[in-house]
Amino acid sequence: MYETLKGVQQEYVFSGALKTFQARKQQLLKLKDMLQNHESELLAAVNKDLNKQEAEAFMMELGTVHSEINHTLESLEEWMEPVKVKSPVTHTGSTSYVVNEAYGSVLIIAPWNYPIQLTFSPLVGALAAGNSAVIKPSELTPHTSSAIAGAVRSTFAQEIVAVVEGDAKTSEALLEQGFDYIFFTGSVAVGKIVMKHAAEHLTPHTLELGGKSPAIVAENAKLDLAAKRIAWGKFTNAGQTCIAPDYVMVHEDVYESFLKKLEKHTYNLFSKRTKEGTYTQIVNEKHFDRLAAYLDNGDTVLGGQHSKEHRLIAPTILKNVDWDAPIMKDEIFGPILPVFTYKSSTEVIVRVRSLPNPLALYVFSEEEQTQALYSEQLSFGGGCINDTIMHVANPHLPFGGKGPSGIGAYHGYESFRTFSHQKGMLKQTTSFDMPLRYKSGKMANKIIRSVFK
Numbered sequence: 155m156y157e158t159l160k161g162v163q164q165e166y167v168f169s170g171a172l173k174t175f176q177a178r179k180q181q182l183l184k185l186k187d188m189l190q191n192h193e194s195e196l197l198a199a200v201n202k203d204l205n206k207q208e209a210e211a212f213m214m215e216l217g218t219v220h221s222e223i224n225h226t227l228e229s230l231e232e233w234m235e236p237v238k239v240k241s242p243v244t245h246t247g248s249t250s251y252v253v254n255e256a257y258g259s260v261l262i263i264a265p266w267n268y269p270i271q272l273t274f275s276p277l278v279g280a281l282a283a284g285n286s287a288v289i290k291p292s293e294l295t296p297h298t299s300s301a302i303a304g305a306v307r308s309t310f311a312q313e314i315v316a317v318v319e320g321d322a323k324t325s326e327a328l329l330e331q332g333f334d335y336i337f338f339t340g341s342v343a344v345g346k347i348v349m350k351h352a353a354e355h356l357t358p359h360t361l362e363l364g365g366k367s368p369a370i371v372a373e374n375a376k377l378d379l380a381a382k383r384i385a386w387g388k389f390t391n392a393g394q395t396c397i398a399p400d401y402v403m404v405h406e407d408v409y410e411s412f413l414k415k416l417e418k419h420t421y422n423l424f425s426k427r428t429k430e431g432t433y434t435q436i437v438n439e440k441h442f443d444r445l446a447a448y449l450d451n452g453d454t455v456l457g458g459q460h461s462k463e464h465r466l467i468a469p470t471i472l473k474n475v476d477w478d479a480p481i482m483k484d485e486i487f488g489p490i491l492p493v494f495t496y497k498s499s500t501e502v503i504v505r506v507r508s509l510p511n512p513l514a515l516y517v518f519s520e521e522e523q524t525q526a527l528y529s530e531q532l533s534f535g536g537g538c539i540n541d542t543i544m545h546v547a548n549p550h551l552p553f554g555g556k557g558p559s560g561i562g563a564y565h566g567y568e569s570f571r572t573f574s575h576q577k578g579m580l581k582q583t584t585s586f587d588m589p590l591r592y593k594s595g596k597m598a599n600k601i602i603r604s605v606f607k
């Protein structure tokens with residue numbers, strides 16, 4: 155069944171129907187219209203699944219996809235142009251250029267935490283590059299998955315965009331088909347499974363994974379602003395954001411002062427939502443239990459209240475957490491924030507390097523030297539200086555991890571590149587034929603050596 159779907163999509167792409175700028179523009183505008191026409195169903199669904207409120211859901215789920223489409227439409231015609239490159243003297247008579255070619259039928263597997271954004275943002279890149287796509291939304295947000303399926307089916311012919319709903323089994327059945335490209339967003343554990351399937355078929359792929367992203371607060375940071383931006387970046391979406399600060403390291407001289415400010419801002423930003431019941435829910439009981447078990451991994455500075463019935467955990471700040479505690483073993487992916495002290499920058503560097511390469515890193519400091527120290531000496535997917543999570547929303551920046559936090563990148567031009575095969579082409583003249591390559595003997599040897607020295 156899925157093989158037929160893939161075949162129908164490949165046939166459509168290889169027919170050349172999505173080759174022109176006009177054809178791709180039409181698909182992107184269709185997607186934009188679809189998001190507008192089905193906005194209320196999509197927002198209602200994500201509210202049912204995660205209790206996401208309209209303003210936040212619009213900004214983080216639909217708004218980001220709209221801006222990705224707008225940015226792509228502005229530049230796509232230029233991106234699609236073949237890029238002329240130089241030809242060396244050994245290739246006299248030729249011109250060389252790079253052509254961006256669609257892969258064919260692309261499989262997009264999405265997670266549940268931003269179920270609309272993380273399904274449609276990659277789709278923008280796939281369509282812009284002239285591919286068709288099969289999308290597999292997460293089964294953990296079933297209302298959103300069904301709303302996505304309904305919206306797509308009433309908008310796109312299945313040879314261009316199709317939705318297959320289901321769980322891991324469905325996902326694996328799709329992976330067995332050997333699509334022309336796989337774009338996966340999700341956990342490290344499943345990323346490895348996806349990569350094994352990709353290896354079976356030698357399928358090019360992108361993995362957008364997670365990890366423990368640190369925020370570092372230096373002694374010379376603007377503490378109040380740092381606390382506010384960390385609180386917002388961490389606790390938005392109940393901490394279920396792949397690039398949310400996972401833990402904070404604060405210089406010992408400003409630790410107490412920072413902690414007070416973090417407590418104040420977290421309270422100001424989120425306590426009303428928690429009391430009113432409008433704070434984002436934990437996705438399911440399994441994740442709720444996993445997170446609830448972390449609550450006693452340190453001393454509570456703020457929060458700690460939780461309700462299994464409503465799958466709610468109040469934004470929680472922990473201090474005196476042991477580096478070996480369970481909460482520091484895996485990505486937290488919930489509204490609990492351990493805050494550590496450090497004495498020296500070496501301590502920070504050693505600690506961050508001892509953990510798997512993070513998806514994001516945030517440095518708070520007023521000194522360029524300190525900013526450069528952490529952002530240049532430490533390796534991570536991407537990040538911010540004096541802010542959190544905002545880099546993800548700039549379509550001019552590539553977004554992705556490194557190794558355990560991901561392979562490949564997307565957004566804006568990087569999405570177009572990701573979903574295109576770069577074909578290197580050389581066009582040779584037939585007006586003359588340089589004889590050198592056909593020669594042998596001493597003289598030829600001498601000339602060849604002088605050319606390739």
Ligand code: NAD
Nearest residue numbers: 264265266291292321322325326340341344362363364396
């Ligand atoms: P997940 O890996 O459990 O699931 C992601 C998708 O994979 C779902 O569609 C699911 O059905 C499918 N899946 C599950 N098991 C599978 C299997 N055995 N074979 C094939 N497919 C399978 O991830 P999740 O819980 O939905 O999302 C949370 C994780 O995603 C976190 O680790 C987070 O950091 C990461 N994430 C990363 C980004 C990013 O952009 N880098 C964004 C959001 C989330």
